[in-house]
Amino acid sequence: MGVAGATLGIVSVNAGTPSRLGVRSNGSVVYSAIAKRPVPGDSVWLDWQNLSGDRQGDTRVHGGVDKAVYCYSGDHFAAWAAELGRPVEAAAFGENLTVSGATEASVCIGDVWRWGDAVVQVAQPRYPCFKVAMHTRVKDMEARFVASGRSGWYLRVLRPGEVPARGDIVVEQRDPAGLSVLDAHWAFSSDQPEDIARIQPLLALDTLADSWKRMLRRRVRIVENRAS
DSSP states (O other): OOSTTOEEEEEEEEEOOOEEEEEOTTSOEEEESOSOEEOSSSEEEEOSSOBTTOOOSOTTTSOSGGGSEEEEEGGGHHHHHHHHTSOOOTTTTSOSEEEESOOTTTOBTTOEEEETTEEEEEEEEOOOOHHHHHHHTOTTHHHHHHHHOOOOEEEEEEEOEEEESSEEEEEEEOOTTOOBHHHHHHHHHOOOHHHHTTHHHHHTOTTSOHHHHHHHHHHHHHHHHHHO
16 A cells, blocks of 8 residues: 555444443552454445444543544454454454555555545654553553554544444545654654654654644653653
């Protein structure tokens, strides 16, 4: 999917509503919508913040216009299955949209896709929280997500519409900066000089979500404090 006009495949479209996920070590009950299921029918409505039938358990950190759709590459499932020693299938990580033919390395921040009647734009990587470990029942899943770079990414909605649950998504526009989701992930997560050097170009992107820019600015302060 290196050029405009390329397509990626829809593996599954998934939605869910908050339910009891588990209990933390301090005794607090955790509710989350991470346990998603494929939507019924051939299509579903996508509005500015959600697929129809999808909600978030904690809107302080999940959802919003820059996180309307969580997208994950099914191309990673074989690697995860080998690593975890068990099958991994669509919606395994709480994603709304499981795709094929695209990964964090090939998808750029700011890319614009046409998905059925809707138009969406790549806004930021996902940074995992403790709920992914609870959901997958893999104790160190947060660390595995970060170390692998297989984070998935969020889409903002530029035009709401009815979206198909199968078929293809068309890449309408590639962002000219060419900074990938993986670049954005490592800019925050890596100490390598080449990754740190991408922070300022990423901060200059109008299409990068403000929440990720805030994370990168914190990263800059950490790097500067370490050097002083």
